[in-house]
Amino acid sequence: MTTESAEQTPPEPHGGDDAVRAATVRRLERAMGTLGTAAVARMEQRLSWFRRMSAEDRSWVGLVAQSGVAAFVDWFKNPARGRPAITVEVFGTAPRELTRSVTLQQTVDMIRVVIDVVENQVEDLAAPGGEQQLREAVLRYTREVAFSSAKIYARAAEARGAWDERLEALVVDALLHGDREEGLETWGSALGWSRTPVLAMAGGLGEDSDSTLEDLRAAARRAGHDVLAGVQGERVIAVIGISEKLTGDSAPLQAAEPLAGLFGPGPIVLGPAVGDLRVAGHSVRAAVNGLRAAIAWPDAPRPVRAEDLLPERALEGDTAARRQLVEEVYLPLRKAGSPLLDTLSVYLEHASSLEATARMLFVHPNTVRYRLNRITELTGHAPADGRGSFVLRIAVTLGRLSERGT
Structure with a gap:
């Protein structure tokens, strides 16, 4: 031309x-x-x-x-x-x-x-x-x-990054306090959120909060996850949209374990996986309540599931944890009949001794053994296990207290 x-x-x-x-x-x-x-x-x-x-x-x-x-x-x-x-x-x-x-x-x-x-x-x-x-x-x-x-x-x-950080902090705060949930899907879309299921992680803050958040976001995105992260006081809360590459019941733990080392020292608690971002507040609150109670279990794995901290959370005042223990542990035992509850109570009171329990109940030790196995099947917690016996004891105590007015 x-x-x-x-x-x-x-x-x-x-x-x-x-x-x-x-x-x-x-x-x-x-x-x-x-x-x-x-x-x-x-x-x-x-x-x-x-x-x-x-x-x-x-x-x-x-x-x-x-x-x-x-x-x-x-x-x-x-x-x-x-x-x-x-x-x-x-x-x-x-x-x-x-x-x-x-x-x-x-x-x-x-x-x-x-x-x-x-x-x-x-x-x-x-x-x-x-x-x-x-x-x-x-x-x-x-x-x-x-x-x-x-x-x-x-x-x-x-400018976009600064806006995204402010919006992420707003979403995390809304999830933690349970408000504005009707707008979470819109906010998530603005941040490019698309992954499900969703779980929350809560842990301690490192020496540099900015670098901790940046490292968390970068590592999660490299793994194919969506991520929202924010600082609440001395803790970091991360909400992870799990990559479709991870499937099955182990997917939440598989997603969380590579990120655990990026938090500061101390326990890291995983909230339960939920269906989408709109209901992720349940996971966030469980993770934060678990983090507060985790000090009572020094030997807890890192990360530890919030559901594994139900007894500590219940003792610390978490009403959701109390309700979950009653519904998932005590009520199945009560519905199964008094022999199971009576056997569990006697077994726990007599230092987990099969023979002592059998003598107190006037039954054969094999009958006690059968009932204990049945308790494990119904609740997922073994009475002979140290951690399992602790969970069962707290659940039965809370269940009996809940029936005071009935």
Whole structure:
């Protein structure tokens, strides 16, 4: 493509660099409109993503291209100005939202197209003897455009990151306190949330809260999980949308274990996995309550499930834990009949001795053994196990207390 206005211009007289530059400027000024139009036409021809853009966004991109040519001509006309103010003169014409429609890579592609259009016409645009001068100016200017593009996108990413952090903190706070749950799905969508099931992790804060959150987010996303993380006092709460690569009952623990080392010292508690982000508050509150109670079980695994801390949580005042122990441990035993409850009570009171329990109940030791196995099947906790006997004792005590008014 050639520029008619440049072809019809009579040869300029030879002179010094300033005279040659002035003659080139006049040619450029006459060709500005043609160059901008040619750049947009070349984009439509070469860039498939540009053709798929909305008419409004294409018009803004075209305006940016026109402004870039005009700003280059103005800068070339006044070399004493030093570095061009590209951020304002070029990108200032487009709305900030355009950075969401056009990626940095696409911006680089646009710059290349505009460079090609201008460089292909250097011989026609430059005054005689000014070809090299114009070519060097184009290279310098396009380098400045590239730097300015990167700066704009970096600032946009920084602003987006700051907004995401504030929104993450808001979501975590809402989940913890059980309010605004109707808006959680919308907030999650704004953060790109898509994974289910969901579980919460609560643990201690490291020396640097910012680096702890950044490391958690980075590690979780590398593993394919969605993640929200926030600091609540001296603890870190992370909400994990588990990757579809992990399946089965072990998926929550598989997702959490690689992240455990990124928390500060002390226990790490996992809330139960739930169906989606809207009901993740249950998991968050269980994890936080478990973290408060975990001090009572020094030998707990790290991480430990909130459900494994039910006795400690119940003693610490967690009503949800008390209710769960009664519903999942005491009530099944009571419905199974008094022999199981009586056997469990006597067994626990007599230091887990089969023989002593059998003598007190006037039954054979094998009968006691059968009943104990049945208790394990119904509750998931073995009376002969130290931890299991503790859970059963607390559950039976709470169950009996709950029946005072019945």
